[in-house]
Amino acid sequence: MGQKVGRQSFRFNKPPVIAAAANIVGPMEGEGPLAAQFDWIMDDPLFGEPTWERAESKMLRESAKLALRKINWQPREIDFFLAGDLLNQIISANFAARGLDVPFLGLFGACSTFAEALMLGGMVIDGGFAARVLVASGSHHNTAERQFRFPIEQGVQRLPYAQWTVTGAGALALADQGGGPVITEGTAGKVVDLGISDVNNMGAAMAPAAADTLISHFQDLGRSPAEYDLILTGDLGTVGSAALKDLMKMQGYLLEGNYCDCGMLIYDLARQDVHAGGSGCGCSSVVFTGSIWKQLNEGRYRKVLLAATGALMSSTSSQQGETIPGIAHAVVVESPNLA
Amino acid sequence: MGQKVGRQSFRFNKPPVIAAAANIVGPMEGEGPLAAQFDWIMDDPLFGEPTWERAESKMLRESAKLALRKINWQPREIDFFLAGDLLNQIISANFAARGLDVPFLGLFGACSTFAEALMLGGMVIDGGFAARVLVASGSHHNTAERQFRFPIEQGVQRLPYAQWTVTGAGALALADQGGGPVITEGTAGKVVDLGISDVNNMGAAMAPAAADTLISHFQDLGRSPAEYDLILTGDLGTVGSAALKDLMKMQGYLLEGNYCDCGMLIYDLARQDVHAGGSGCGCSSVVFTGSIWKQLNEGRYRKVLLAATGALMSSTSSQQGETIPGIAHAVVVESPNLA
Numbered sequence: 001m002g003q004k005v006g007r008q009s010f011r012f013n014k015p016p017v018i019a020a021a022a023n024i025v026g027p028m029e030g031e032g033p034l035a036a037q038f039d040w041i042m043d044d045p046l047f048g049e050p051t052w053e054r055a056e057s058k059m060l061r062e063s064a065k066l067a068l069r070k071i072n073w074q075p076r077e078i079d080f081f082l083a084g085d086l087l088n089q090i091i092s093a094n095f096a097a098r099g100l101d102v103p104f105l106g107l108f109g110a111c112s113t114f115a116e117a118l119m120l121g122g123m124v125i126d127g128g129f130a131a132r133v134l135v136a137s138g139s140h141h142n143t144a145e146r147q148f149r150f151p152i153e154q155g156v157q158r159l160p161y162a163q164w165t166v167t168g169a170g171a172l173a174l175a176d177q178g179g180g181p182v183i184t185e186g187t188a189g190k191v192v193d194l195g196i197s198d199v200n201n202m203g204a205a206m207a208p209a210a211a212d213t214l215i216s217h218f219q220d221l222g223r224s225p226a227e228y229d230l231i232l233t234g235d236l237g238t239v240g241s242a243a244l245k246d247l248m249k250m251q252g253y254l255l256e257g258n259y260c261d262c263g264m265l266i267y268d269l270a271r272q273d274v275h276a277g278g279s280g281c282g283c284s285s286v287v288f289t290g291s292i293w294k295q296l297n298e299g300r301y302r303k304v305l306l307a308a309t310g311a312l313m314s315s316t317s318s319q320q321g322e323t324i325p326g327i328a329h330a331v332v333v334e335s336p337n338l339a
Numbered sequence: 340m341g342q343k344v345g346r347q348s349f350r351f352n353k354p355p356v357i358a359a360a361a362n363i364v365g366p367m368e369g370e371g372p373l374a375a376q377f378d379w380i381m382d383d384p385l386f387g388e389p390t391w392e393r394a395e396s397k398m399l400r401e402s403a404k405l406a407l408r409k410i411n412w413q414p415r416e417i418d419f420f421l422a423g424d425l426l427n428q429i430i431s432a433n434f435a436a437r438g439l440d441v442p443f444l445g446l447f448g449a450c451s452t453f454a455e456a457l458m459l460g461g462m463v464i465d466g467g468f469a470a471r472v473l474v475a476s477g478s479h480h481n482t483a484e485r486q487f488r489f490p491i492e493q494g495v496q497r498l499p500y501a502q503w504t505v506t507g508a509g510a511l512a513l514a515d516q517g518g519g520p521v522i523t524e525g526t527a528g529k530v531v532d533l534g535i536s537d538v539n540n541m542g543a544a545m546a547p548a549a550a551d552t553l554i555s556h557f558q559d560l561g562r563s564p565a566e567y568d569l570i571l572t573g574d575l576g577t578v579g580s581a582a583l584k585d586l587m588k589m590q591g592y593l594l595e596g597n598y599c600d601c602g603m604l605i606y607d608l609a610r611q612d613v614h615a616g617g618s619g620c621g622c623s624s625v626v627f628t629g630s631i632w633k634q635l636n637e638g639r640y641r642k643v644l645l646a647a648t649g650a651l652m653s654s655t656s657s658q659q660g661e662t663i664p665g666i667a668h669a670v671v672v673e674s675p676n677l678a
Contacts, residue, residue, distance in 0.1 A: 001340050002468040004418060008442045010468045051659050079343060080527060087653065088427040090447045091661075094530060094651035098664045103347045103527035105455060106651070106666075108429045108447040116444060120459065127466020129341040129349045147655075188419060188442035191433060312433035312445070314426065316486075320390050322430075325437045327445075 002126050006220025008187050008213070015182035016125040016133075018333065019175045020073075021289035022066035024059045026141065026167025029278075029286065032267045037290035038168075039066055045142055045167055053091065056140035059169035059282075060085065061096035063289075064136045067171040078102045079130035082121050084113035085281050086139050086165075087147060093136075102134065110310030111206075111235045112189065113137040114170065114285040115329035118306075121174045122183040122331070131176045138169025139280030148199070148315060159200045163237045164274035166266060170285030172293070181296035185332040187217040191312060193325040199318050202279055203240020203263075206309040209326030210236060211247035213307055217330050218253060225253055229301045232292065234284035234308030234328070235263040237277035262287035284308040292333075302335045341465050345559025347526050347552070354521035355464040355472075357672065358514045359412075360628035361405035363398045365480065365506025368617075368625065371606045376629035377507075378405055384481055384506055392430065395479035398508035398621075399424065400435035402628075403475045406510040417441045418469035421460050423452035424620050425478050425504075426486060432475075441473065449649030450545075450574045451528065452476040453509065453624040454668040457645075460513045461522040461670070470515045477508025478619030487538070487654060501539045502576045503613035505605060509624030511632070520635040524671040526556040530651060532664040538657050542579025542602075542615055545648040548665030549575060550586035552646055556669050557592060564592055568640045571631065573623035573647030573667070574602040576616035601626035623647040631672075641674045 003011045022039050030041030040062070047055035060083060068075065081100055084107035085092035097104035109116040117135035124130045142152050144165035150156040174183075192212045196205040210233050218224060225231055225248075236244055241261045248255050262284045263277035288306060295301045307330040313322065342350045361378050369380030379401070386394035399422060407414065420439055423446035424431035436443035448455040456474035463469045481491050483504035489495040513522075531551045535544040549572050557563060564570055564587075575583055580600045587594050601623045602616035627645060634640045646669040652661065 002466050004468060004470070007415075013467075053655060053659060076346075084447065086428075088655060089425075089449065089651065089653035091651070091653045091656045094664055094666075095656070095661070097530040098532050101529055104530050104666060105459065105527065106447045108423065108445040110428065120444065123466050123468050124462055127341050127462050127468070128352075129343060129462050129466070131343070188444065190440055191436040191443050193437050312428065312430070314428035314430045316392060316427060317430045317434070320392060322434070325433055327433075327443060 002123060008216045009220035011185045012122055012126040012183060014126055015184045016122040017175045017178050017180045017182055018172050019178050019180045020067045020070040020173040021293040022063050022070060023168060023170040023286045023289040024063045025286050029166060029168050029266060032272060034266055034291050052140050052142040056138060056143050057092040057095040060092050060136055060138040061099050063169040064134050064171040067173045071173060073173060075100050075102050078132050078134050080105055080124055081134045082107055082117040083136040084108050085137060086144055092138060109327060110312055111279060111281050112308040112310030112327050112329050113281050115306055115308035115331055118331050119186045119329055125174055125176050133174040134171060136169060136171035137281040137285045139165050139282035141165045141167045144280060158275055161239045161276050162200045163202055163263060163276045163279035165280035166278045166282040168282035168286040170289035172289060179336055181293060181333050181336055183331055184334050187213055187330040189213040189328045191325045191327050193323050195323045197323045202311045203237040203276055204243055205311050205324035206326040207236055207240045207243035207247060210244050210307055210309045210328040213328040213330050215251055225255055228258055228303050228305045230304045231255060231259045232304060232306050233261045235279040236261045236309055237263040239276045296333055296335050299335045304333050306331050341462060347555045348559035350524045351461055351465040351522060353465055354523045355461040356514045356517050356519045356521055357511050357632060358517050358519045359406045359409040359512040360632040361402050361409060362507060362509040362625045362628040363402045364625050368505060368507050368605060371611060373605055373630050391479050391481040395477060395482050396431040396434040399431050399475055399477040400438045402508040403473050403510040406512045410512060412512060414439050414441050417471050417473050419444055419463055420473045421446055421456040422475040423447050424476060425483055431477060448666060449651055450618060450620050450622060451647040451649030451666050451668050452620050454645055454647035454670055457670050458525045458668055464513055464515050472513040473510060475508060475510035476620040476624045478504050478621035480504045480506045483619060497614055498539045500578045500615050502541055502602060502615045502618035504619035505617045505621040507621035507625040509628035511628060518675055520632060520672050520675055522670055523673050526552055526669040528552040528667045530664045530666050532662055534662045536662045541618055541650045542576040543582055544650050544663035545665040546575055546579040546582035546586060549583050549646055549648045549667040552667040552669050554590055564594055567597055567642050567644045569643045570594060570598045571643060571645050572600045574618040575600045575648055576602040578615045635672055635674045638674045643672050645670050
């Protein structure tokens, strides 16, 4: 049974447990600074499939199966699978669910989907509707480029403030009991649009939504940024992260040494040619499942605030002159030692 | 606090109330047999906007606002807005949420989205995370045609078993207390794919998922079809409904006089040139909010099972030779007289 706190936040009375985490990433992510944290690094972005779209769906399905395998859960023991991705009609998640034979709830929150799934997954458990839930999200650089921008074969020059869609998928197995980090609180985001219309500058479009959700979180729960070991945004990249820090500072909240962005952790920005950093539904999901979950589980982090951010436009809305609305959902995950 | 029942079903311990219902439909839906049940019939499918996409989003936003207005709720009193639509990256719902200033959770279940939203909306209320929730889904014939099939200006001949995407949006206001029909139980669907690949035959692609969810529902809850005043599928149309009846009969379940499909109720199939009937995220949402909610509220129906159905493909997946997976989510709504 949960409890609402303030305008946008809530608290779990019996915090759901994150029993297992798994991920699969592409070759480039496997050459980045988090390489040692990933379960499975693909040699080839096609992953043995005839198309990148099928490869993306397979990553999502296999990461979900891998999370189950780590704790010896069977698909038939899972009450709900909550997942989403960036592709039109979230085909990666739909086709991944087809192979799992588990009740499925499709979500779309663009790159905020991982936090949305974690939040809703926790709610159905603490609400009494499920004992075991699987959540996942993923993205693929090559499918996202051809859907939102240009086919990669075209070799279009990328802008310096553009981000690089992560090829990867991450999954978490949630339970109503057992060992593992716990989800204690969350803040659901509003759609925020300050009028950015440059589809190459997702960081700037999402930063106002991240600031809105983080400030709501601190206000609703009467908390300061310093109370977290880590505040982690999903995929703002260098441009969006700098904008977020400025926006927060204007409201009296300092994001200093305990703040980072998944899009800046996943690649070596000096060496890998990804411009402003990583993005995509897979960015926060592979960084959280690969690195953060482990550090929480081992007690190296005690309390982490994950605020995944999404840009809610489509090619059609941009072509029709619309600006880019953003959203951010935040969840608090705590070390099992504190629970 | 909820309770899981069997493999896929659940029960609300304190059933959430559907306090208000509202909808907006297009001119053609306003000439159909349910015309008198709709709140707002648009004269023009552009709804005063420069594009059909903007009109679709406006329908969704205005139907949500209308549901609030009927019971004098303010947007700032709403804990969550759960919505989705058929467009790429669910831009209709995203842009509708931008105008509402309410915490937003985007969903994608194709034409099953309305039942998915009702199910999850009920869960967050009964789970203690919200007191008031708004759910909505919608679709627009002209945006769906150009996204999934052919631009309507092209005048392509439609196949006799094709369905007609409904132009319309429906919204429900859910609460933890008060008067109105109540949501008592539900069954979450699995993704089912029997290999249909004809994108003009959505009914056939979705019927196996509808059968799977209905049979799970009856088995989980130990119930027979005769216990409902009405069993209503979302948008199977004439072809899919006939297939569903056959599939159910093979498993020993007879869908007789108490069975109907929203896609067959919304148009006059003999007079309006819609071939196999209506479809789209707006189909079940406007039929339920327009006709069914009222009849439940007035006690003319006591117990209704709404099973909204979705076809989970995209243009890309079909062009890449994939078959069409389907899904169906079911919710039980009971008259306030029984609650």
